[in-house]
Amino acid sequence: xxxxxxxxxxxxxxxxxxxxxxxxxxxxxxxxxxxxxxxxxxxxxxxxxxxxxxxxxxxxxxxxxxxxxxxxxxxxxxxxxxxxxxxxxxxxxxxxxxxxxxxxxxxxxxxxxx
Amino acid sequence: xxxxxxxxxxxxxxxxxxxxxxxxxxxxxxxxxxxxxxxxxxxxxxxxxxxxxxxxxxxxxxxxxxxxxxxxxxxxxxxxxxxxxxxxxxxxxxxxxxxxxxxxxxxxxxx
Numbered sequence: 001x002x003x004x005x006x007x008x009x010x011x012x013x014x015x016x017x018x019x020x021x022x023x024x025x026x027x028x029x030x031x032x033x034x035x036x037x038x039x040x041x042x043x044x045x046x047x048x049x050x051x052x053x054x055x056x057x058x059x060x061x062x063x064x065x066x067x068x069x070x071x072x073x074x075x076x077x078x079x080x081x082x083x084x085x086x087x088x089x090x091x092x093x094x095x096x097x098x099x100x101x102x103x104x105x106x107x108x109x110x111x112x113x114x
Numbered sequence: 115x116x117x118x119x120x121x122x123x124x125x126x127x128x129x130x131x132x133x134x135x136x137x138x139x140x141x142x143x144x145x146x147x148x149x150x151x152x153x154x155x156x157x158x159x160x161x162x163x164x165x166x167x168x169x170x171x172x173x174x175x176x177x178x179x180x181x182x183x184x185x186x187x188x189x190x191x192x193x194x195x196x197x198x199x200x201x202x203x204x205x206x207x208x209x210x211x212x213x214x215x216x217x218x219x220x221x222x223x224x225x
Contacts, residue, residue, distance in 0.1 A: 033212050033213075035215075040217065041218075042118075042120075042200050042215030042216050042217045042218050043158070043213070043215045044215070045214070056211070059212070091158065102160050103213060104159075105158040107157045108157070
C-alpha cells in the first residue's frame, strides 16, 4: 500500500517568506508527527496530532511555526517569516493507534532558506 | 528529561567482522527503545524495538536498564548493512509520546 508521502520534496525560499509543507499519512493512521532534521543531527520532534487535534506541540521552536490537520488526515506545517536557521529536512511520520506503535516515515521535505 | 546518546558518528568495519553500535539513554520512567535505519536514498524505517525481542537482518539489541543502554549488535557485518542508524526512545509511561532520537551513527562496511 501507499506509504507516507510529503510534498514538495525540495523547497527553496527566500528569508522572510512563508512556506507550507504537506504530509499525507498512511490511510487510517490516527497519529501524525512532524520532526525536523538538521545536518548531522537526528530527527527532532516538532508536533504530534491525534486525530484533528494537536496532542503535543511542545517541540515547535517559536510562534513562526504552526501545523494543522483539519480533517484528521492530511497535515500542513506552516512556517512564517522564514529564517536561514529553518533550513533542514522536515519529516512526517504516522502511526496506527498509540504513540508507541511503529512510526512510518515519509521521505521528507528539504527546506532551504536563502 | 529524555535524552539518547550515540557516541560514535562513524563506525567502519570489515565485511564479516562483528558490529556493535552503541546507544545510551536517559529517562526517569519506563522507556521503549527502538533502532531506526536509513539506507542510502531511502526513508527512515524501523529496524527493531526492544519489546519485540526479535532479530532483524541478523541484528539484535538488548535493553540494559542498569547501564541504561540499548546497543545494536550483529555478529557478521555485510556490505548491505552500510547505512545511518538512529537509536530512539519513547516514554511508555507517558501515554502517547513522540520519539527522541540520538544523533545517529553511520555504519560503513568495507569489502
